[in-house]
Amino acid sequence: MRVAFAGTPEFALPALRALCTHHEIVGVLTQPDRRSGRGQKLTSSPVKSAAVASHLPLAQPQSLRDEAARAPLAAWRPELLVVVAYGLILPREVLELPRLGCLNIHASLLPRWRGAAPIQRALLAGDAETGVSIMQMDAGLDTGPVLLERRLPIRADHTGGSLAHELAELGAAALIDALADLQAGTLTARPQPAEGVTYARKIEKAEARIDWAADAELIERQVRAFNPSPVAESLLDGEQLRIFAARALPAENLLIKDAKSNDCGAIVAVLEEGMVVRCGRGYLVLTQVQRPGRRPVSARDYAHGLALVGRRFG
Numbered sequence: 001m002r003v004a005f006a007g008t009p010e011f012a013l014p015a016l017r018a019l020c021t022h023h024e025i026v027g028v029l030t031q032p033d034r035r036s037g038r039g040q041k042l043t044s045s046p047v048k049s050a051a052v053a054s055h056l057p058l059a060q061p062q063s064l065r066d067e068a069a070r071a072p073l074a075a076w077r078p079e080l081l082v083v084v085a086y087g088l089i090l091p092r093e094v095l096e097l098p099r100l101g102c103l104n105i106h107a108s109l110l111p112r113w114r115g116a117a118p119i120q121r122a123l124l125a126g127d128a129e130t131g132v133s134i135m136q137m138d139a140g141l142d143t144g145p146v147l148l149e150r151r152l153p154i155r156a157d158h159t160g161g162s163l164a165h166e167l168a169e170l171g172a173a174a175l176i177d178a179l180a181d182l183q184a185g186t187l188t189a190r191p192q193p194a195e196g197v198t199y200a201r202k203i204e205k206a207e208a209r210i211d212w213a214a215d216a217e218l219i220e221r222q223v224r225a226f227n228p229s230p231v232a233e234s235l236l237d238g239e240q241l242r243i244f245a246a247r248a249l250p251a252e253n254l255l256i257k258d259a260k261s262n263d264c265g266a267i268v269a270v271l272e273e274g275m276v277v278r279c280g281r282g283y284l285v286l287t288q289v290q291r292p293g294r295r296p297v298s299a300r301d302y303a304h305g306l307a308l309v310g311r312r313f314g
């Protein structure tokens with residue numbers, strides 16, 4: 001099948017690789033190069049790098065709203081456009097251009113978590129499972145009929161990064177199954193139900209700041225969801241400390257005597273596992289942290305030689 005591909009981040013790569021193995025990739029759309037890092041160097045997207053390495057036709061329009069920007073896609077004459085975390089809105093002219101329309105890999109079980117950040121929102125909400133949906137795209141925000149879905153339990157050790165990796169691989173395999181069924185004429189579209197719709201709004205940097213008055217389990221989910229980006233953080237003695245890993249402990253399971261503070265955010269102990277911080281309910285054991293300009297280290301190594309007990313985050 002003649003397939004065009006539209007994607008930008010690392011999450012899209014397994015699907016692109018799978019398509020290259022099973023179908024003819026006639027062209028790749030990805031977002032324009034962006035400046036990133038401390039030096040603000042112009043950087044290619046992961047999808048662009050993969051397309052260049054595989055010698056695939058490539059286009060990087062700023063938008064697809066005008067005919068000139070859509071010209072490369074039209075010239076490729078795809079039967080189908082596969083979209084994975086592309087990041088640009090597809091106007092009606094693009095949706096109608098391929099004979100078989102446009103399919104999207106969405107990292108949730110639709111209609112739950114339509115929108116920009118379904119992986120992080122599922123972790124933040126404490127969902128027991130998530131998955132991928134192969135969806136026929138329409139003019140709405142992730143509102144098209146679902147053609148195929150695959151489920152994945154969310155484990156206690158999943159982070160935003162590890163869950164994204166597993167869902168990317170799951171989505172790639174599901175896509176190939178869906179395209180095989182499409183070619184065989186056995187693929188069935190299922191309209192999304194009106195019940196159970198939730199929206200995964202874009203993650204804002206301010207959400208990474210920890211509120212120590214919250215429940216320890218909620219803060220643990222925040223830490224997991226925001227690893228590797230934007231990374232949960234909090235001030236300690238005027239210095240911003242990034243928290244990459246942590247584990248919640250219920251108050252009744254932690255035997256800490258002579259704690260110097262009952263305040264939320266207070267460090268009440270330094271154990272072999274890490275620093276123990278009092279929360280609004282329960283305790284959070286910080287296990288991996290990062291100081292500004294340094295590499296991430298175990299919280300135990302960070303605490304070495306410091307008198308931390310009694311100090312307070314916030």
